[in-house]
Every structure is written in C-alpha cells, then in structure tokens.
Amino acid sequence: MADPVRFHLSLNVAHLDRSVEFFRTLFGTEPAKLRADYAKFEPDIPPLVLSLEPARAVLSGGALNHVGLRLPDVPSLVAMQERLERSGVRTQREDGVECCYARQTKFWLHDPDGNLWEVYTLDGDIEHRGAGQAEEVVQGKEAGRELAGKACGPATIAWEHRMGSQLPEKIPLADGAAVEVSLRGTLNASHDAAVLRGFLSEVHRVLAPGGRLFIHVLAGERRLAMPGLGGAAAAVECVPEESEPLDLLEAAGFEGMKLLKYDAKPCFVRDGVAMREMQLEAFSPLASSDGTAEVMYKGPLREVSDDGGRTYPRGRRVMIPATAAARLRNSLMADQFTHFGPAGNRSATEVSCGS
Numbered sequence: 001m002a003d004p005v006r007f008h009l010s011l012n013v014a015h016l017d018r019s020v021e022f023f024r025t026l027f028g029t030e031p032a033k034l035r036a037d038y039a040k041f042e043p044d045i046p047p048l049v050l051s052l053e054p055a056r057a058v059l060s061g062g063a064l065n066h067v068g069l070r071l072p073d074v075p076s077l078v079a080m081q082e083r084l085e086r087s088g089v090r091t092q093r094e095d096g097v098e099c100c101y102a103r104q105t106k107f108w109l110h111d112p113d114g115n116l117w118e119v120y121t122l123d124g125d126i127e128h129r130g131a132g133q134a135e136e137v138v139q140g141k142e143a144g145r146e147l148a149g150k151a152c153g154p155a156t157i158a159w160e161h162r163m164g165s166q167l168p169e170k171i172p173l174a175d176g177a178a179v180e181v182s183l184r185g186t187l188n189a190s191h192d193a194a195v196l197r198g199f200l201s202e203v204h205r206v207l208a209p210g211g212r213l214f215i216h217v218l219a220g221e222r223r224l225a226m227p228g229l230g231g232a233a234a235a236v237e238c239v240p241e242e243s244e245p246l247d248l249l250e251a252a253g254f255e256g257m258k259l260l261k262y263d264a265k266p267c268f269v270r271d272g273v274a275m276r277e278m279q280l281e282a283f284s285p286l287a288s289s290d291g292t293a294e295v296m297y298k299g300p301l302r303e304v305s306d307d308g309g310r311t312y313p314r315g316r317r318v319m320i321p322a323t324a325a326a327r328l329r330n331s332l333m334a335d336q337f338t339h340f341g342p343a344g345n346r347s348a349t350e351v352s353c354g355s
Helices: 016-027 074-086 193-206 244-251 322-329
Strands: 007-013 033-035 038-041 048-054 067-070 092-099 102-110 116-125 158-162 178-184 207-220 255-261 268-270 273-283 292-297 303-305 311-313 317-321 337-341
Touching: 007 016, 016 038, 016 048, 074 102, 074 116, 074 255, 178 193, 193 207, 193 244, 207 244, 244 255, 244 273, 292 311, 292 322, 311 317, 317 322, 322 337
Parallel strands: 007 048, 067 116, 158 178, 178 207
Antiparallel strands: 033 038, 038 048, 092 102, 102 116, 207 273, 255 273, 268 273, 292 317, 292 337, 303 311
16 A cells, blocks of 8 residues: 655754654654654654754744644544643643634644644634634733743743752742743752752742643652662652652642643552652742633532632532633633633623524
C-alpha cells in the first residue's frame, strides 16, 4: 500500500531539545530523525512530516496564525487533552465555539517558540462566520495571565530550576514578571525547610496573577533521605512524603493545585517505601475582580470545594467572583459546571430550548 499524502511543515526553533520534547509529547511518538542540528517527526495520525530547524533568532509566532489538528470525535479530543495535561503541557479548553462557519469543540496550546496549536473536533456547519476563538487565546492570554506568546501579544517569561542547581536567594525577575515557573527535581534535593519555604515565596513573587507553577518530583509513601537510587534517579537526595509538595504550595499561597500524574504503580521501592513520579501544577491567585458570576455544579459528587473555601453543592446555584468562574471555565472540570454568567447580563427575551 502506497504512503498517504502527507502535509509537510518546517518550523524554525530557538531550542531544538525543548521543541523535540514538546512534539514528542504532542504526537505521542519518537522523532523519525534526530540530529544535533535537525529533527523530523512523521506521525501517522495526523499524516504529517514536521521538521525542526534550529535558528539563531525566532520571532515568536511570526505571521503564522495557528496550526490545527482535527480529531474525529470528542472522546478522542478529551483523551488527548488529558494525556497532554498529565505530561505537564498546559492547554485551554473551549466548548461549542462558533468559528470559521462551523461549531467546534477544541483546546489550545503553545509550542516552546510561541506558535499556537489548535486541537479540535467539528460539531457541525453554521451559516455565519461566528465570533471565533476568544481574543485572549489568540493573543496569548488566559484568565488574567499571559501564555506562551504570540507576536501580537506581550512578550512572555518562563523561568526554570532543575535539581543540582543552587537555589537562588532571589530569582532575577521583577514582581509578577513570569507566566510560568517549572521546578524539575528541585524538591528531591536536600534543602533546609526554611530555605525551601523562602524560595517558594520567591516563586510566588515573580509569577503574574494566574501564573502557573509546574513541579516534577519523585515522592514516596513516607519521607526518605538518601534513597540510593540508580540510573537517572541517582542524583535524588531526598524523597518527600507524597502530601508534602501540596502542603508546601498551599502554605506559600498557591491555589488550583492539581496532580497531573501520580500512578498506582511505583517507580522504585526502597526500605519498604514505594516511590512514584509526581507531576503537579498550581497557580498564583488571580487579580481580584469586582464582577460576579453564577455557576452550578452538576456532579457526580455530592459537593466539591475550591482552594478559596467556596463550596459547590450538586445542583445548586452559587454566586462566585468572576475570576473564580474563569478558573472553572478553563479547567478540565469545565464540563461539570453550568455557567449562567452575571445576572445583570441575562436576556429578558423569551427563547425556547430549540432556538
């Protein structure tokens, strides 16, 4: 059987290794060719040839509006989004968007060079163009925070710390300058508790309102010092108890904490302590807003609560700040809530369910 016709796309990239890791995660496959100065992916779904070319200077996003992957149905879309989120890739969901003379369900993400990628399903055609995707998505903004930027949006800053590097007393960024901070193995080094708390306060300081903190750590069923692991984990000096990272983030003032990965099967077992790879995210509190919105939690639990102490009983309307509603709308729990919006903005015109 002959090879299918494949679309070829070549992108200039600022950091080849970061881009290879991103597209390895996006497509769920290894590169077909990988060299020190070149990489190529050839996934079967979609039938694409994507080459990555290192460049001295890359204009974030450039003239490219976005690149899209159309999936066959919503379950495929949800499965892909959940896989990416578990891998630490931030996405933004939009449901029932009227765009380009069609109604679509989709999510958005940015590659390391700021190019906007759309993964969507086609719900059906419509007779008008539609309002299109939210301006905040196109310009690289979400719920009051800047995302990996497009050329038409403000420049963005991401900061990273890795295990083995010294913890800085002061992160070299202005207050609220970063949209994302990544800590990769940081909590697996032996740090004085006070030093670690001070460092997390610094992370909180440099993150913009709504900015994201991503943590990758090996955690155990109980705390274990100097576990003596092999391979890539040989540098691990300390394994925190599995609840410690969440406790640290809550004490530092972060919210919206979520475990993106913590599997039942352990990676290591030493001295009777099972250890697992943990990936989690948390957010700097959003800027306060004078607006309010009404939402209803649909279930399946009797009630849920958020980090702000708000409780959402199943099937009951709750009035909350507009910023909290934006957080719910852009989370993977979006389908579990009905958003009624501000009471003052509701139409008094009589409508029917079919209209």
